[in-house]
Amino acid sequence: MGMLITGIGELVTCDDTLDGADHSESLGILRDAAVIVGRDPETNESSVQWVGLAAKAPAADWAIELGGHAVLPGFVDSHSHLVFAGDRSAEFAARMTGQSYDGGGIATTVAATRAASDDQLRTLLRARADEMRSQGTTTVEIKSGYGLTVHDETRMLRLASEITTEVTYLGGHVVPPGTASGERSAYVDLVTREMLAAALPYAKWIDVFCEPASPHAFDAEESRQILSAGVAAGLGVRVHGNQLAPGPGVQLAVEFGAASVDHCTYLSSSDVDALVGAQETTVATLLPGVEFSTRSPFADARALLDAGVSVALATDCNPGTCYSTSMPFVIALAVREMGMTPAQAVRAATLNAAKALRRNDIGVVRVGSRADLAVLDAPSYLHLPYRPGVPIAKALEV
Numbered sequence: 001m002g003m004l005i006t007g008i009g010e011l012v013t014c015d016d017t018l019d020g021a022d023h024s025e026s027l028g029i030l031r032d033a034a035v036i037v038g039r040d041p042e043t044n045e046s047s048v049q050w051v052g053l054a055a056k057a058p059a060a061d062w063a064i065e066l067g068g069h070a071v072l073p074g075f076v077d078s079h080s081h082l083v084f085a086g087d088r089s090a091e092f093a094a095r096m097t098g099q100s101y102d103g104g105g106i107a108t109t110v111a112a113t114r115a116a117s118d119d120q121l122r123t124l125l126r127a128r129a130d131e132m133r134s135q136g137t138t139t140v141e142i143k144s145g146y147g148l149t150v151h152d153e154t155r156m157l158r159l160a161s162e163i164t165t166e167v168t169y170l171g172g173h174v175v176p177p178g179t180a181s182g183e184r185s186a187y188v189d190l191v192t193r194e195m196l197a198a199a200l201p202y203a204k205w206i207d208v209f210c211e212p213a214s215p216h217a218f219d220a221e222e223s224r225q226i227l228s229a230g231v232a233a234g235l236g237v238r239v240h241g242n243q244l245a246p247g248p249g250v251q252l253a254v255e256f257g258a259a260s261v262d263h264c265t266y267l268s269s270s271d272v273d274a275l276v277g278a279q280e281t282t283v284a285t286l287l288p289g290v291e292f293s294t295r296s297p298f299a300d301a302r303a304l305l306d307a308g309v310s311v312a313l314a315t316d317c318n319p320g321t322c323y324s325t326s327m328p329f330v331i332a333l334a335v336r337e338m339g340m341t342p343a344q345a346v347r348a349a350t351l352n353a354a355k356a357l358r359r360n361d362i363g364v365v366r367v368g369s370r371a372d373l374a375v376l377d378a379p380s381y382l383h384l385p386y387r388p389g390v391p392i393a394k395a396l397e398v
């Protein structure tokens with residue numbers, strides 16, 4: 001058998017069915033635990049082969065001893081925009097002195113990204129993905145959306161597919177800078193036809209920035225056209241909704257059976273009702289790093305959880321509204337600013353984030369799941385929000 005990981009002081013499994021685990025916080029916690037991981041010779045994928053108390057662990061080919069540290073499922077960052085060039089630190093500084101965000105700064109990133117070579121973008125992308133892994137993230141979703149031409153969107157998606165299978169076509173991010181108001185529908189046509197066709201070899205998902213409050217983003221009818229075309233082409237649906245103001249994003253996501261609607265900062269009671277009704281299908285993914293970096297009100301996670309909505313957490317790593325790759329930072333914000341318990345935040349960053357990608361092989365530690373684990377330089381998951389800004393989490397290399 002494969003490798004025995006022992007000396008796990010606290011193992012967070014997120015497995016609600018694990019015998020003998022502490023299920024009081026819905027994290028399926030085992031203490032003094034061990035895990036055996038092994039590689040499937042056919043797929044070359046590592047998976048979990050055994051989970052239990054260290055005292056009962058079977059023999060393995062070799063072992064590592066973690067000295068009482070906590071282990072949990074590797075974080076699933078289900079919303080990122082990692083392929084881009086340039087930065088917008090000046091825009092951030094201006095915002096901190098009172099300027100508001102309306103999505104217009106995306107044009108800066110579009111220009112820099114179009115001007116960068118594939119190799120330049122690849123180097124930047126890999127550095128960001130490595131940065132994520134060094135903080136415990138083992139799966140990342142990556143969107144296009146800074147190309148906005150057939151050529152540049154395809155390039156972004158191809159580069160993203162070198163890093164992850166969770167690739168999202170976001171030609172409907174913003175209307176390209178300089179587009180006249182009478183030409184918006186021509187851009188939507190491009191997004192739903194030629195650009196979509198070029199995206200299909202790489203993309204698993206389609207997404208749209210549905211935000212009528214922004215002149216740069218898309219209204220309900222434009223968003224519906226874009227999502228319909230993606231569904232017809234076989235893509236799964238994700239939506240950027242209700243970030244800047246109340247709007248149609250959540251209702252549209254539920255209407256389309258989206259895997260996730262992301263942001264959910266401004267929700268009406270009927271939006272919450274719709275998410276409760278869709279809790280088996282559509283996850284509300286909250287992105288508190290955005291509210292932090294744009295100095296906006298935080299989403300009301302407490303109300304969503306109390307109502308019974310499935311809630312996930314992600315970074316939204318992007319150069320405009322949250323240039324952070326850190327899921328531990330997001331967990332700390334969710335606990336401090338959005339009323340989530342530490343356990344709820346960890347579950348939202350693992351199991352529920354996997355659900356937001358329609359995956360059941362990640363975000364959980366159980367026999368058969370991928371051997372995607374994070375280890376903390378700490379005895380308990382509680383240290384994630386308790387020690388903000390301290391690099392205690394990393395992906396466990398197995």
Ligand SMILES: [Zn+2]
Pocket residue numbers: 079080081240316318
């Ligand atoms: Zn986003």
